[in-house]
Amino acid sequence: MTWISTNLDFILSLAWQHTLIAAPAVLLSLLISVPVARLANATGWGRKLIVGGSSLLYAIPSLAVFVILPGLIGTRILDPVNVVVALTLYGAALLVRSSSEAFDAVDDELLTAATAQGHSAWQRFWRVELPLAGESILAGTRVVSASTISLVSVGALIGVQSLGTLFTEGYSRSFLTEIAVGIVGTVILAVVFDVVLQGIAALLMPWTRRQAGPRRTRRSAAPGTARADDAVPTPDPAVATAGGTR
Amino acid sequence: MATHPFRPGPLSARLPEAVTPRRRAVLGMLAAAPLLAACGGDPLSSASSTPAADGASPGGAGGVVRVGSANFPESEILGELYAQALEAEGLQVERKMQIGAREVYIAALQDGSVDVVPEYSGNLLGYFDKEATASSSEEVAAALEGALPEGLTALTPAEAENKDSYNVTAGFSKEHGITSLADLAGYAGTLRIGGLPELAGRDYGAGLSGLTEIYGVPQEKMAFTPISDGGGPLTVRALTDGDVDVANIFSTTPAIQENGFVVLEDPKGMITAQNVVPLVSSEKVTDRLRAALDAVQKKLTTDDLLAMNAATMGAEKKQARQVAADWLRQKGLV
């Protein structure tokens, strides 16, 4: 325990470096996979390619990708960017697959209805498909976030610092406390990411909140959208009652 | 996790028209949020405020000295000694500890990922000059000057030394009468040797090929177990457990004395002198940097290394940073 208090600065700086690698990787995988999944769904072979390609990528060990990347993209070998790029690839591989399934699950009837109401394909995507697929995409993003945070630590083997540094350093001197702090820190970081993701999702997709808090909280959280709020029927009756009981 | 994207409700409620204004605002945020976040903390943007990102910025910028280390505790202590001595001199320092084996951090020095790395003279010489025959500290230091490639400079070697050493247990030594590397060739069975994975591929210094070429141990009589723990606890344990007969452990490892291992003698000087020496990217060598590091080099002894290793690896488990700070203060260098 004294080790933790005397080295708190060190641990926190590693956690911060861990975050700086994981956060961009998760965000980039989301930004890449949603459009790719939607476009691939438009063609039959596109979906097959995604399913096959994502398992192919997952079969390649992360350590090898970390080491080989600098040769492929021209970065320096100790550059954290190598780890960010590799983890983005892994994250996108997983997320493109679940996003593709999410878009696929959107009811065709609704799409037809939207078209009948005069929505262009672009409008239909933003107003109908994406909101409806949102919850599944969120679920996929949460999985990607957890596994990305766990994988960042492998970077320690190639000299990219993160909470994983506590594992290699602790191991080389048989120091359990240090390793345990690294494990607990990684899990805490994963939980924090998860809470943040869910928070963002609750703001963006209020209809997904099963146990919605008092409506007032929601309004103050998103003041810009408050005025429109009353005019918007919540799409899911179950959620509407849950939110309205307060 | 629910995968239903949408709970079925009355169709009228599901029609897109009704949900437009709110959704549009919300979706705008969805699109913008990750971008904003990415601008804030993305290593790709190489913002100078992020310590992790500086590897991406052009070398030499702002006079930051990046101090690295190999992936074993002593190297990190030495790296910290250098880093803190440079900081005391008023230089701006960034740490890149625990990079990996020599092959990795030399590459990192050469591509500008790191500027200063603690080295060991003999192995460094052998890395760049496979034919090097220098063995004593002085010979190695002299040979090193000519052997380093353009762009790398070795500063003053310290008296402190830490070599590879091949160890056997006292029992094994007694039973087979083995006290020297020269005795290994006479061993009847297959020698099970444990050590860092790089030993198998190294044709210099303590690499396994030296045992064959210099001490005549036939290759087929050696079974090598690579252990990636920086010559640390697992290697020691493998030897005490009898999983290997011979273990390559760094000579300043406290466990050698603790376990009463027999360090095999090296009469033919296969394992060359290994004085601690800072290896610096030449463009970063300034008078201030040289003065700060030389001050450390002048006072550093092998006993200091042993004591500092005991502090990080022993019961105290002090961090390299702390151990280095204590030593520098004790020697009046900060």
Place this chain on the structure above:
Amino acid sequence: MIASLIAWFSDPDHWSGPGGVPARALEHLGYSALALVIAVLIAVPVGVWIGHTGRGRRVVVGLSSALRALPTLGLLTFLAIVLQIGLRQAVIPTTIVLVVLAVPPLLAGTYAGLQAVPREVVHAARANGHSTGQLIGQVELPLALPMVVGGLRSATLQVLATTSVAAYLGLGGLGRYLFDALAVQDYTTMLAGALLIAVLALAVDGLLLLLQRLLTPTGLRAARARV
């Protein structure tokens, strides 16, 4: 790079002896199979229970995502020290780490498979006088089997790719090529090792895909469509 890779693969030295590709691939398969068998023995019964009763789903889902966030490298080094193992038993921490990795997808596949069995089918089986044991063994599990194998496939992919970490503790397997090459910055061997692992994983995945197709009862698709 391609040329040196070809040279690596055509070097007969890389194909024979204890360090050769066949031996390393067998070790790799061995560690992975051991972990997967243990994971199946744990995850499938638990998954069946959850899927059948519908109880404990929340707990298990939460636990699975927590397991997912556990860093493999950290768990491995932690266990290696805490179990006080020497080289001889390095297979124990390695196997535990791989089991932890394999359980979440297997569990998810199993309970999702059971839950996807249409309620009418379950009621019909009950009406026919099936006992709980018969219901699970003869109706629910067979119908869920394709999804169970689906879970097994993703578990297998991850385990085969991650078995490389065994080499960190001094064990064999194809990961040996990665760690040995990492130590000396040998890109060719590193790439060759990565390729071999990927090819092995995809080959095994292909076999499991075949199994999945064979296990899908005829008429299941029709049953699904009705839901």
